[in-house]
Amino acid sequence: MTQVKIEKSILQANEDIARELRSKFKDENITVINLISSPGAGKTTILEKTLPELSSKYKVAVIEGDVLTSRDAERIAKLQVPVVQIETKGACHLDAKMIKKALEELDLEGLDLLIIENVGNLVCPATFDLAEDAKVVILSVAEGSDKPAKYPTIFTRAKACLLNKIDLLPYSNFSLEDYYRDVKQINPKLQTFEVSAFTGEGLETFVEWLEGLVANGGQENRN
Ligand SMILES: Nc1nc2c(ncn2[C@@H]2O[C@H](COP(=O)(O)OP(=O)(O)OP(=O)(O)O)[C@@H](O)[C@H]2O)c(=O)[nH]1
Numbered sequence: 217m218t219q220v221k222i223e224k225s226i227l228q229a230n231e232d233i234a235r236e237l238r239s240k241f242k243d244e245n246i247t248v249i250n251l252i253s254s255p256g257a258g259k260t261t262i263l264e265k266t267l268p269e270l271s272s273k274y275k276v277a278v279i280e281g282d283v284l285t286s287r288d289a290e291r292i293a294k295l296q297v298p299v300v301q302i303e304t305k306g307a308c309h310l311d312a313k314m315i316k317k318a319l320e321e322l323d324l325e326g327l328d329l330l331i332i333e334n335v336g337n338l339v340c341p342a343t344f345d346l347a348e349d350a351k352v353v354i355l356s357v358a359e360g361s362d363k364p365a366k367y368p369t370i371f372t373r374a375k376a377c378l379l380n381k382i383d384l385l386p387y388s389n390f391s392l393e394d395y396y397r398d399v400k401q402i403n404p405k406l407q408t409f410e411v412s413a414f415t416g417e418g419l420e421t422f423v424e425w426l427e428g429l430v431a432n433g434g435q436e437n438r439n
């Protein structure tokens with residue numbers, strides 16, 4: 217009983233800060249996406265492959281979330297993109313308070329797109345609102361096609377889902393049929409993309425979707 221109350225108050229406190237941030241992002245016309253996946257599904261590699269094009273069109277900044285180290289932020293900084301690393305020191309997800317603090321280190325003036333890479337975890341990040349316009353879930357072929365059915369919350373709440381590492385399809389037993397059956401059942405509106413950050417395949421289509429989101433002030437273009 218007590219545990220439920222604590223969880224509720226943590227989530228309520230998070231909602232309050234997220235509401236404040238959402239209003240700030242709206243006022244400043246900043247589109248925000250929250251990348252969520254298991255550890256190693258390819259979040260940072262996808263950013264490394266797409267940021268050169270995105271930053272040629274928009275003013276972009278990145279917030280990196282990891283339990284320890286600033287290795288991902290160092291990878292992004294090499295691309296000359298403004299980046300802030302949050303080290304959660306054990307927490308398995310980012311929360312709105314951490315984002316609020318990280319924003320103090322970023323120049324928001326004229327910013328078009330803020331990309332948040334969450335801590336590698338398919339469960340907890342799904343529950344914490346970071347004032348994003350879209351949660352984007354990334355699943356990689358090596359994890360298996362049963363993951364949407366086993367971890368449905370993030371697939372329900374995401375607007376887009378990238379199936380990454382499709383270059384590994386010939387070497388795995390990943391079933392595209394099972395995967396699409398499950399994700400479409402869990403969330404019929406989910407925008408799905410097959411990509412390989414390794415070869416670059418499919419990333420152009422994802423970038424186009426992202427451009428539509430920025431152009432529509434964070435709303436999806438469903439024409
Ligand atoms: N074969 C293949 N490997 C990939 C692909 N994308 C990423 N990788 C590799 O997968 C490993 C993990 O990639 P990261 O981009 O660091 O994954 P991440 O999701 O950012 O990991 P965390 O931040 O630790 O959760 C690296 O060795 C990448 O080179 C891909 O499309 N195909």
Ligand SMILES: [Mg+2]
Nearest residue numbers: 259260288333
């Ligand atoms: Mg990463």
